[in-house]
Amino acid sequence: MNLIEAKLNETYIVESIDSKDDNAMKKLLSMGILPGTELKVLQKKPTIVFEVYHSRFAIDNSLGEKVYVTKNHPQG
Amino acid sequence: MTGNNKYKVLLVGNPNVGKSLLFYHITGKYASVSNYPGTTVAITKGVAKIGSHHELEVIDTPGFYNMITITEEEAVTKRIIFEEKPDVILHVIDAKNIERMLPLTLQLLEANLPVILVLNMYDELKRRGLEIELSHLEHDLGIPVVCTIATKKYGIDNLISRIISVAEKRYKFQPIKIGYSTLVEDAITRVVELIKNEYPISKRSLATLLLQGDVEAYKLIDKEEAVDEISKFAGGFVKNDISLKIAYDRHRMAVDIIGENIYENEKKKVSGIKNLLDKLTLHPIFGFIAVFIILYFGFYKFVGGFGAGTLVDLIETNLFEEIINPYVNSFFSKILGDSIFFSLFAGDYGIITLGVRYAFAIVLPVVSTFFLMFSVIEDSGFLVRISMLLDKILKKIGLSGRSVIPLILGLGCGTMATVVTRTLETKRERYLVTFLLALTIPCSAQLGVILGLLGGSFSMLMIWFVSILVIFLISGFVLNKYTKGEQATFFMEIPPIRMPKLGNVMVKTFSRLKWYAFEIIPIFIYASALIWIGKITKIFDFLTYILTFPAKWAGLPDKMGEIFLYGFFRRDFGAAGLYDIQDIMTNKQLVVASVVLTLFVPCIAQFAVMIKERGLKTSIFIFLSVIPFAFIFGMILNSILGIWGY
Structure with a gap:
């Protein structure tokens, strides 16, 4: 699923980034979003807000739909 | 050691990490505490004398995320790295965000550049319960690592001594090798x-x-x-x-x-109230309520009421009208008599009695209270929240949340705001915002006068406000439809809500005022001289005469033609001229005149900056489309209000 479909207050692991749009990818990289990065969805309206490491970012849907995530199952 | 050793020091890093404040502490000169992308857009240089024989030339660069650059600003920074051959590069990062920012440090040391890693906002890292093994980190990276807290001047001396040792090549760099798959x-x-x-x-x-x-x-x-x-x-x-x-x-x-x-070290919790405030201001409903509260008290009450009301009255009436102008008039009439030169300095349109008076009595109080307010909402992290909340709405007219920054700044000074459009990512968005700034956004000088004129009647103020809002939306919608190019995307880091520090707010407000004083106020003075030339050569009479026609069509008195003309030389001249003739106008005329004047072409300074930023062709196009638009809307509004029986 992509970040738009992600649920509020859940933690996810980034699976992949849609790399067709070069510019969008650079922006996502600058926020530290990479395959394997853990992020938490804090808000979905009016824009997506998520926490990655110790920062929060707001991104619009056109960027959010390019980030594919899976639910993070806490291990052990 | 002989003579002076001059070294070049470059500050690089993400926006919002306190680069500009560090720059200030190192050089003692103020750049601007960059909190919104844009304050460091122009490269800021400063010189610091360290002891008797060291001199550092410090260059503050625009925000930089990655050696692979996205925006024009980043490309500028990269060009500086390539071309300036700095002796020292300070990579300034937000200590608590080291995971996200260290990859850039790695890129810089991979490039074999003389990098010092500066972990700024060290206190915020501590507050999160994190501890750092500084000497070990330095050893692992093979470059100097320094902790600082720019807002508290902590670590600056240490940083300077490390800069000198790197500049003198006394530090032995052993940069770690970046291994790839x-x-x-x-x-x-x-x-x-x-x-x-x-x-x-x-x-x-x-x-x-x-x-x-x-x-x-x-x-x-x-x-x-x-x-x-x-x-x-x-x-x-x-x-x-x-x-x-x-x-x-x-x-x-x-x-x-x-x-x-x-x-x-230990799990630490942020204080409950701060946390709550932080959440509320991001909330899709409460966030908007917070925006309205801030706009109401901050701008309407403080800038409109106190700045444009109390302060303007005090300076305009008590100082200029009662003391300075009578004195200046009698002084110049004594030495220049009744000659045409008398009206260059004194009289109704003189440099002192009009130019200086408007600058100090009307514009200065409004602009200073506005910039003060702007610095507060910026430093508190509120400006970013407004961007985030409005992104979706602005998308409908082709803008992104980021454009909130120049648009709000435009309420202070449209010229400064036009410069700040540089921080927008796409050419298209920069163009759209420039257009909207020229057409719809009233600058603080205008706003001050309009609030003063219409403030007494809530219904008049609302008609004006709604008219401008409607035009903003309609023109935004139309422009979006007919402008080629792709919709801008939006992403922004959201800082925590912080209590703005008084010192930083003052310094920032002051640096903006200084910019205003040096860039804009001289244009006031020139404009007064131009008006004088225009008047004695009768060119103005002719132009004024032409402008009385559209004024009449919109149901306004002839005198408005003159005000529109002055409006170009300074938008606020126009607005202030309106202030002077308010007694001969009906309420309907006042509202219509305020709206047309807000929409009418930007002032000469903004037009000059537009040409510089967007090119001559685009600027003339904007200029020429704004004039008929302003009058046509004035006519429409006049008829609507007439039918409505206002």
Whole structure:
């Protein structure tokens, strides 16, 4: 699923980034979003807000739909 | 040691990490505490004398995320790194965000640049319960690492002494080697073999840029290099997501380094009230309510009421009308008599009695209270929240949340706001915002007078406000529809809500006022002189005469023609002229005149900046479309209000 479909207050692991749009990818990289990065969805309206490491970012849907995530199952 | 040793020091890093404040502490000169992207857009240079024989030339660069650059600002920073040959580069980062920012440090040290890693906002890292093994981190990276808290001037002396030791080449750099996965590593090796000459950055670093198809890197390498071969070789990798792979490898390395050097001391909780406020201001409903509260008290009450009301009355009436103007008039009439030169300095349109008076009595109080308010909402982290909340709505007219910054700043000074459109990402968005600034956004000088004129009647003020809002939306919608190009995307870091520090707010307000005083106030004075020339040559009479026609069509008195003309030389001249003739106008005329004047062409200063930023052709197009639009809308509004029986 992509970040738009992600649920509020859940933690996810980034699976992949849609790399067709070069510019969008650079922006996502600058926020530290990479395959394997853990992020938490804090808000979905009016824009997506998520926490990655110790920062929060707001991104619009056109960027959010390019980030594919899976639910993070806490291990052990 | 003989004579002066001059060294070049470069500050680089993400926006919002306190670069500009560090710059200020090192040089003692104020740039601007960059909290919103844009205050450091122009490169700021300063000189610091350290002891008797060291001099540092410090350059503050715009926000920089990655050696592969996205925006024009970033490209500028990269060009400076390539061209200026700095003796020291300070990579300033937000200490608590080290995971996200260390990859850039790795890129800089991979390029073999003399980097010092500056962990700023060290207190915020501590507050999160994190501890850092400083000397160990320094050892692992092989470059100097310094902790600072710019807002508290902590760590500055230490930083300066490290700068000197690096500049004098007394520090032995042993930068860690960035290892990549086999595929990337092989590709880099191949490109490094193809590069013959030496460049300001290491071949290895250059190779990673070339492999990612970086435009500036291709510009950097000489023509005699095997450019075609390199780009053909790199082409295959660009398609194969090499950027992602490279970024991934660097990132993994950064995480490894941090894992060994930073540990969690104890879990700490942020205070409840701060946390609640932080959440509320981001909330889709409460956030909007907060925006309205801030706009009401901050702008309407403080800037409109106190600045444009109390202060303007005090300075305008008590100081100029009662003391300065009578004195100036009698002084110049004594020495110049009744000659035409009398009216250059004194009288109704004199440089002192009009130019200086408007500058100090009307504009200064409004602009200072506005900039003060703007600095507060900026430093508190509120401005970013407004951007985030409005992004979706602004998308409908082709803008992104980021454009909130120049648009709000435009309420202070449209000229400054037009400069700040540089921070917007796409050419299209910059154009749209420039247009809207020219057409709809009233600057604080105008706003001050309009609030003063209409403030007494709530219904008049609302008619004006709704008219401007409707035009903003309609013109935004139309412009969006007929302007080519792609919709801008939006992303922004959201800082925590913080209590703005008084000192920082004052310094920032002061630096903006200084800009205003040096860039704008002289234009006031020139404009007064131009008006004088225009008047004695009768050119103005002719232009005024022409402008009385559309004024009449919109149901306004003839005198308005003159005000519209002055409105161009300074939008606020026009507004202030309106202030002077309010007694002869009906309420309906006042509202219509306020609306038309708000929409009418921007002032001469803004027009000049528009030409500089957007080019002559675009500026003339904007200029010429604004004039008929302003009058046509004035006529429509006049008829609507007439039918309505206002």
